[in-house]
Amino acid sequence: MQLREFMKTRVVTIGPEEAASVAWSRMRGRRIRHLVATDNARVVGVLSKGDLGGLGGAAIRKGRLVGDLMTSRVVSATPKTTLRQAASLMREESIGCLPVLDADRLVGIVTATDVLYKLGRSSTRQARGRSPKPDSRKRAPFLNRIPRAFKQQSGRRDAPLVPTYIRPHGVELGPDDRTYIRGKLGTKLGKFATSIERVSVRVEDVNGPRGGVDHLCRIKVVLNGLPSVVVAERGASLKAAVDGAVAGMERTVRRTLRRRRMAPMKRRRPRLGSNG
Secondary structure, three states, X not given: OEHHHOOEOOOOEEOOOOEHHHHXXXXXXXXXXXXXXXXXXXXXXXXXXXXXXXXXXXXXHOOOEHHHHOEOOOOOEOOOOEHHHHHHHHHHHOOOEEEEEEOOEEEEEEEHHHHHHHHHHHHHHHHHOOOOOOOOOOOOOOEOOOOHHHHOOOOOOOHHHOEEEEEEEOOOXXXXXXXXXXXXXXXXXXXXXXXXXXXXXXXXXXOHHHOXXXXXXXXXXXXXXXXXXXXXEEEOOHHHHHHHHHHHHHHHHHHHHHHHHHOOOOOOOOOOOOOO
């Protein structure tokens, strides 16, 4: 697989002479972690969320320009760079994104999240020895919202019609992160979709800039006719926390539904009369 097959072609850019505070606002507004700095359509740097100090970096950004904080040594790729080559390059250079250039013209960007997601899907296909069905409704990503007409119908539904609400707290979630979470939920919980009313996901950075095992993912699943179930998992990265929580929720939902199927029906005792 080559980068041109999945790269994002709408790249958000910024000028090196713009204020760092403007860059931060642009990142938060677009829910992204990287900006490509350009000067007269020429790529001159890359600015990450970490370069700007993150949520607690107001002092770092104050009075600074993008050119002061950006990484001017740009590691880039081409549309024909393969997925494996991109992964190796990111690992060797310890970078979180790759601007994609075609004859020095910026045509796209891929992030580490993009690459990890594609590698994961590739590994899954190889492990199973067959290609997954891309149109399988039981493996489709869970939606952000569903049409009003579907909300009025209760009971059984397919995986694509399970509403999922993702709420970050103290952590920035870009579109790639949300897509990954919904895809993971669809893969692991889609088979239970007929028993699920809705799913809520809360992601937190519990330690902030102190680091450590600081990402927490808490998932709540509301089941039809059963008590809701909640699973929480911590991880050193967002992906690790999400993977752990989704895997735990899959086991919990399976056990809960199995108990309902195996629960014996209670026999109704005959009501005794006043003479009996």
